[in-house]
Each structure stands twice: as C-alpha cells, then as structure tokens.
Amino acid sequence: xxxxxxxxxxxxxxxxxxxxxxxxxxxxxxxxxxxxxxxxxxxxxxxxxxxxxxxxxxxxxxxxxxxxxxxxxxxxxxxxxxxxxxxxxxxxxxxxxxxxxxxxxxxxxxxxxxxxxxxxxxxxxxxxxx
Numbered sequence: 521x522x523x524x525x526x527x528x529x530x531x532x533x534x535x536x537x538x539x540x541x542x543x544x545x546x547x548x549x550x551x552x553x554x555x556x557x558x559x560x561x562x563x564x565x566x567x568x569x570x571x572x573x574x575x576x577x578x579x580x581x582x583x584x585x586x587x588x589x590x591x592x593x594x595x596x597x598x599x600x601x602x603x604x605x606x607x608x609x610x611x612x613x614x615x616x617x618x619x620x621x622x623x624x625x626x627x628x629x630x631x632x633x634x635x636x637x638x639x640x641x642x643x644x645x646x647x648x649x650x
Contacts, residue, residue: 567605
C-alpha cells in the first residue's frame with residue numbers, strides 16, 4: 521500500500537511527463553508552420569517560459585503551452601499573474617538579445633487537448649505602463 525505522499529509524487533511525475541509531451545507536440549506543430557524554436561523550458565529569475573520561437577518573417581514569440589482534457593480548460597488556465605511573470609521573463613531575455621528584440625515580441629498560447637495542439641497567436645499583450 522502506498523501513502524499519500526507517494527501518490528502526490530506520482531501524480532506530479534505524470535503531470536510533468538504530460539507537460540513535456542505536450543510541449544514536444546507544440547514544438548513540432550510550430551516547426552511545421554515555419555517557426556524556429558529558440559528555447560524550451562526556460563527558467564529565469566523573473567519567471568519561466570515554456571517556449572520561445574521565431575515566427576517566419578515575424579516577431580519573437582513567447583509561448584505558453586497548456587494541456588488539459590478540454591481545450592477551453594487549457595486556454596482559460598492561464599491567469600494574470602502567470603502572464604505577468606512570462607512578460608517579465610521575456611523582457612529580461614530580450615534585453616540580452618537586442619538583434620532579436622528589434623523584431624518585436626508576441627505572446628502566444630498552444631493548447632493541447634486530446635493530443636491535438638491548437639495555436640492561438642497574439643493571445644495576450646502585456647501592459648508595462650500600469
């Protein structure tokens with residue numbers, strides 16, 4: 521018999537595995553659309569970014585990948601605090617890459633529900649003036 525700590529740890533491992541698999545699906549879909557993946561699972565002091573990609577002839581895209589049973593649940597699972605952390609991390613990342621910063625930035629979401637990724641371009645815009 522396992523205790524509740526073991527079950528929690530196993531649940532976290534399963535979620536981590538689902539997340540990695542979903543991010544791989546998302547990266548494959550974006551590459552098929554002509555995006556170039558620059559970074560995955562990036563951790564910075566300001567926050568974490570699931571994926572950074574260069575859009576074909578476009579901006580640098582900071583992409584949040586969410587996997588849920590239902591697509592709507594995935595899309596709605598990103599809150600204002602999470603977007604704020606992503607935006608701060610994106611700013612820090614771009615500050616060290618002025619040539620890429622010139623291309624501009626966009627914040628996208630890729631949802632993965634029932635194994636199928638769906639890309640939402642320009643899903644959110646930070647407000648750095650408030």
